[in-house]
Structure formats: C-alpha cells, structure tokens
Amino acid sequence: MKFKNLLVVLITTMTLSACADWIFRIDIPQGNFLDEKEVKKLRIDMTKEQVEYVLGKPVLEDAFDHDTWYYIYKMKRGMKKRGEDFRKELTIEFVDNKIAKVSGDFELSEEFDIPLDQ
Structure with a gap:
C-alpha cells in the first residue's frame, strides 16, 4: 500500500513539473x-x-556629485x-548646469554637438 501511494505521488510530481x-x-x-x-532630442x-x-x-x-544623472532601464522576462532579459543605461554629466557629456547604450543624433541656441 505504501509503495502504491509513493508511486502516485511520484507520477503526480513528474506530471506537474512538466507543466511548468x-x-x-x-x-x-x-x-x-x-x-x-x-x-536623439538631446543637445550639448x-x-x-x-x-x-x-x-x-x-x-x-549621484549622492556625492549632483551633476551626474543615470537613466537605467531593466527588463526581466517572465x-x-x-x-x-536586458538592461539599458544612459549617463548624463553636467557642468555649470548644462550637458557636457552623454554616454551609454543609446546612439546620439548627428546634431548633438550643435547647441539649441544656434
């Protein structure tokens, strides 16, 4: 009788694990x-x-450097x-409250080095 119960539990476990x-x-x-x-809308x-x-x-x-901003996006697939799964980052560094450098996983536009004022 114990063997029969053990066999039923074992078969049920194997069947349910296949349905994961x-x-x-x-x-x-x-x-x-x-x-x-x-x-691509960003400009120097x-x-x-x-x-x-x-x-x-x-x-x-950055808690110690308020002139560095980090944009991070992470997708964990169910x-x-x-x-x-993937992760994308963008780091923006400011000097005198203006963008000085942008780095990360994104391509910048060709007009990035042309300020908006011109």
Whole structure:
C-alpha cells in the first residue's frame, strides 16, 4: 500500500513539473524606459530642466556629485519565449548646469554637438 501511494505521488510530481511552461509569468520592467527618439532630442549645453522635460526625472542621481544623472532601464522576462532579459543605461554629466557629456547604450543624433541656441 505504501509503495502504491509513493508511486502516485511520484507520477503526480513528474506530471506537474512538466507543466511548468504553462504557468504565465509577467515581465518585470524597472527604471526609466527611454525611446531612441527622445534621446536623439538631446543637445550639448541643454540645461537640467530641459533634459528633465525631454527624458523625465532620472532614476538615480549621484549622492556625492549632483551633476551626474543615470537613466537605467531593466527588463526581466517572465518567460524565455518572449525574449532575453536586458538592461539599458544612459549617463548624463553636467557642468555649470548644462550637458557636457552623454554616454551609454543609446546612439546620439548627428546634431548633438550643435547647441539649441544656434
């Protein structure tokens, strides 16, 4: 009798573990989602207020250096068939309250080095 119960438990466990892909798991996005079009609007010498208007508030500001902003976006996929996990970053450095340098996973526009005032 014990062997029969153990066999039923074992078969049930194996059957349920095979159904693991049927369980729906949601994607978990975190951070600032940035569109390429928005990033291409950035120009050298833009003020912090202008950057905030275009991209929104940064996810992270350096506590010791208020002139560096970090925009980070991370997507953790719930199911592998929807794609791989990924992470994108954009770092903006300011000098005298104006953009001095932009680096990260996004391509800047060809007009980035032309200030808006011209």
